[in-house]
Amino acid sequence: MSIREPAEILIVGGGITGVTAAVSLRDEGYRGGITIVEASTDCTDHPPLSKRVLVSGVAQGDLALLPRERADALNVNIIAGVEARAIDAAAHTVSLSDGRLLSAEAIVVAVGSEPNQLEGYSAHPRVMTLRDYDDALAIRKHGGAGSTVVVVGGGFIGAEVAASLHECGAHVVIVEPHEIPGAHLLGQTLARWLHAMHTEHGVDVRRTRVSAIDGGAFAGDDRMRVALVDGSSIEADLVVVGVGVSARVIAGAERLVPPTGLLISPSHHWDAARLDGIDAAALLLGNSPAVRGAPWYWSDRYGHHIEVVGDLVGNGSSGAPFDVVRPGNAVFRVDGDVLLGAASIDDPMTVRAARRMIDRRVQVDREALADPSLSLRRMLRA
Numbered sequence: 001m002s003i004r005e006p007a008e009i010l011i012v013g014g015g016i017t018g019v020t021a022a023v024s025l026r027d028e029g030y031r032g033g034i035t036i037v038e039a040s041t042d043c044t045d046h047p048p049l050s051k052r053v054l055v056s057g058v059a060q061g062d063l064a065l066l067p068r069e070r071a072d073a074l075n076v077n078i079i080a081g082v083e084a085r086a087i088d089a090a091a092h093t094v095s096l097s098d099g100r101l102l103s104a105e106a107i108v109v110a111v112g113s114e115p116n117q118l119e120g121y122s123a124h125p126r127v128m129t130l131r132d133y134d135d136a137l138a139i140r141k142h143g144g145a146g147s148t149v150v151v152v153g154g155g156f157i158g159a160e161v162a163a164s165l166h167e168c169g170a171h172v173v174i175v176e177p178h179e180i181p182g183a184h185l186l187g188q189t190l191a192r193w194l195h196a197m198h199t200e201h202g203v204d205v206r207r208t209r210v211s212a213i214d215g216g217a218f219a220g221d222d223r224m225r226v227a228l229v230d231g232s233s234i235e236a237d238l239v240v241v242g243v244g245v246s247a248r249v250i251a252g253a254e255r256l257v258p259p260t261g262l263l264i265s266p267s268h269h270w271d272a273a274r275l276d277g278i279d280a281a282a283l284l285l286g287n288s289p290a291v292r293g294a295p296w297y298w299s300d301r302y303g304h305h306i307e308v309v310g311d312l313v314g315n316g317s318s319g320a321p322f323d324v325v326r327p328g329n330a331v332f333r334v335d336g337d338v339l340l341g342a343a344s345i346d347d348p349m350t351v352r353a354a355r356r357m358i359d360r361r362v363q364v365d366r367e368a369l370a371d372p373s374l375s376l377r378r379m380l381r382a
């Protein structure tokens with residue numbers, strides 16, 4: 001180690017980044033004090049919230065990122081149910097919502113992002129966003145069998161919520177202005193396949209925007225009238241808004257200076273957020289962060305498992321068409337004979353092999369990639 005270890009490290013935010021930072025610090029042999037301050041009642045994993053929790057109401061304890069026994073074994077102190085309100089970077093202190101002032105030689109802020117609201121309806125009790133466990137329970141409560149749910153936004157969260165509530169027996173209407181949401185991230189082919197799943201499963205997709213929501217705000221069981229810009233309207237029990245996220249802000253956090261003060265920008269995907277935590281631990285201990293491989297993430301909907309690795313939309317230089325498609329199941333982005341990105345539906349092995357190919361810059365053959373009878377794992381070994 002090239003710098004003196006801080007005697008005490010305070011991590012604000014017990015999501016995957018913060019918890020991974022704590023665990024990595026111990027993995028790297030750090031023996032000083034570690035405290036995590038988490039606003040929710042527990043350090044809870046987020047991806048299951050739009051999936052298993054909506055469909056079957058998993059207990060919060062089953063989603064714990066750092067169960068109590070493990071935290072004790074690692075000697076990590078968790079202060080849960082308390083928010084960090086402000087940070088004094090010069091004094092190395094954090095003031096908490098319960099009035100306490102904590103000090104630590106090093107402070108890491110990993111508070112993630114919060115969902116954007118539907119303007120004008122952020123306080124409406126039946127217009128909800130999904131970020132934590134309580135949000136998921138509230139959505140599950142009002143979006144069960146026989147209910148009508150309007151999902152605003154057909155991106156990752158909106159699509160997963162729509163699929164899960166559809167599975168619960170709700171009548172789901174997705175309101176999404178773009179013809180193929182997600183094409184800017186996933187490319188046209190994959191984004192089109194994924195968006196088509198909604199109508200294939202009988203979910204109503206309206207290509208428009210919400211113009212107004214009337215009713216439902218005061219009388220607990222009142223239905224709402226959701227008016228759309230195309231002139232139609234929907235009588236709904238619940239509106240779930242999935243229109244992107246914005247980084248959370250804590251006063252003073254922007255003045256933290258590495259290596260004893262780290263403000264971590266939120267990553268949109270779980271694995272990248274986990275790696276941010278590992279990098280944070282390395283920086284705190286004066287080590288260099290490891291070189292990252294191609295970014296990888298997944299999504300689940302309508303019983304299908306989607307995985308994506310690398311860059312599906314970036315520019316290449318060869319002039320050849322970029323997309324190589326295995327009909328209905330996988331897409332690859334290729335520049336010359338270099339694989340840039342890959343994605344599959346219900347074929348994680350292909351994406352995992354593609355990940356190694358991207359990281360090792362293995363030369364690829366476009367025709368072989370397009371041939372569904374050829375295994376990428378075998379191509380990797382050849």
Ligand SMILES: Cc1cc2nc3c(=O)[nH]c(=O)nc-3n(C[C@H](O)[C@H](O)[C@H](O)COP(=O)(O)OP(=O)(O)OC[C@H]3O[C@@H](n4cnc5c(N)ncnc54)[C@H](O)[C@@H]3O)c2cc1C
Nearest residue numbers: 013015016017039046047083084111112268269270273297
């Ligand atoms: C419903 C849902 C489904 C998802 N599904 C997938 C998926 O299928 N695949 C995928 O790759 N990614 C998925 N993601 C994204 C992934 O979960 C995030 O990228 C990841 O959780 C980000 O981790 P983080 O630690 O940076 O932030 P977060 O997970 O947001 O954690 C930040 C923590 O900080 C806490 N906090 C906030 N403010 C304060 C404060 N002032 N004081 C103390 N604590 C505070 C929060 O309560 C939270 O626990 C999903 C996200 C959500 C919400």
